Amino acid sequence: MKIALFGYGKMGKMIEQIAENRGHEIVAKIDVDTVEVDFSNMDVAIDFSMPSAAFGNITQCFEHGVPVISGTTGWLQDFNKALARCEETGSAFIYASNFSLGVNIFFELNEYLAKMMRQLKQYNVDIEEIHHTQKLDSPSGTAITLAEGIIANTDYTGWKLDEAPKGEIPIIARRIADTPGTHTVNYESEVDTIAIVHTAHNRQGFALGAVIAAEWIVGKKGVFTMKDVLNLG
Numbered sequence: 001m002k003i004a005l006f007g008y009g010k011m012g013k014m015i016e017q018i019a020e021n022r023g024h025e026i027v028a029k030i031d032v033d034t035v036e037v038d039f040s041n042m043d044v045a046i047d048f049s050m051p052s053a054a055f056g057n058i059t060q061c062f063e064h065g066v067p068v069i070s071g072t073t074g075w076l077q078d079f080n081k082a083l084a085r086c087e088e089t090g091s092a093f094i095y096a097s098n099f100s101l102g103v104n105i106f107f108e109l110n111e112y113l114a115k116m117m118r119q120l121k122q123y124n125v126d127i128e129e130i131h132h133t134q135k136l137d138s139p140s141g142t143a144i145t146l147a148e149g150i151i152a153n154t155d156y157t158g159w160k161l162d163e164a165p166k167g168e169i170p171i172i173a174r175r176i177a178d179t180p181g182t183h184t185v186n187y188e189s190e191v192d193t194i195a196i197v198h199t200a201h202n203r204q205g206f207a208l209g210a211v212i213a214a215e216w217i218v219g220k221k222g223v224f225t226m227k228d229v230l231n232l233g
């Protein structure tokens with residue numbers, strides 16, 4: 001498979017390594033200083049760039065009929081516009097706030113736990129995310145997905161960074177050098193705590209999930225999620 005990388009930073013480089021180990025060819029490495037892109041020679045694009053660049057990169061690929069795997073976080077204000085462009089151009093698209101296979105299991109576990117906690121009003125939930133100090137967006141995309149999973153299955157109506165009013169989920173974002181990504185969902189009562197945690201030990205899991213999604217999407221049309229890729233129903 002011929003893969004174009006949009007964003008050749010920490011994740012772009014990790015994806016290159018994993019993709020080549022799986023027998024794929026990297027045909028383009030597009031970064032901030034790239035002047036011209038040859039869209040004719042790519043089977044799929046993988047975008048791990050920056051919040052300000054993601055929407056432009058993704059929609060350019062759609063205009064050229066190139067399917068896109070997007071892992072960039074922090075650009076969700078344009079997400080629905082990107083979905084519409086995908087449909088209009090007959091292209092294919094997967095966005096995931098976190099491509100790690102473990103985190104996608106963790107997302108399922110989070111929703112299952114939320115359903116059980118729904119009636120137990122003595123518990124208050126919060127989400128904590130910890131990432132490296134170069135991270136541009138806050139809270140992490142993964143923490144937002146976790147909050148959305150709880151909101152869909154309980155009476156919580158929204159989320160807020162740091163302190164939240166009653167009925168909304170507080171998300172605490174911490175930045176610690178060299179931390180690839182740790183997410184904790186905490187349910188606290190006066191008598192106990194129930195917590196589920198996912199800890200990434202490095203970036204390989206994110207990169208592997210993105211390459212698996214790229215392998216899966218080639219030849220398809222439409223908007224998909226990692227639930228489709230991993231058959232999680």
Ligand SMILES: NC(=O)c1ccc[n+]([C@@H]2O[C@H](COP(=O)([O-])OP(=O)(O)OC[C@H]3O[C@@H](n4cnc5c(N)ncnc54)[C@H](O)[C@@H]3O)[C@@H](O)[C@H]2O)c1
Nearest residue numbers: 007008009010011031032049053071072073097098099206
């Ligand atoms: N979904 C996931 O599984 C997952 C996992 C890790 C990181 N991320 C997200 O991926 C993104 C990249 O993470 P990173 O750690 O590689 O960051 P990084 O800063 O190391 O790399 C980003 C790269 O994008 C480049 N860039 C800037 N403008 C560009 C443009 N217009 N076109 C193409 N490239 C451009 C930068 O020069 C840089 O090299 C972030 O949004 C991060 O939150 C998502």
Ligand SMILES: O=C(O)C1=N[C@H](C(=O)O)CCC1
Nearest residue numbers: 073097098135140141142181
């Ligand atoms: O390193 C990052 O940046 C990460 N971003 C994603 C997020 O915002 O959830 C996934 C984890 C790593």
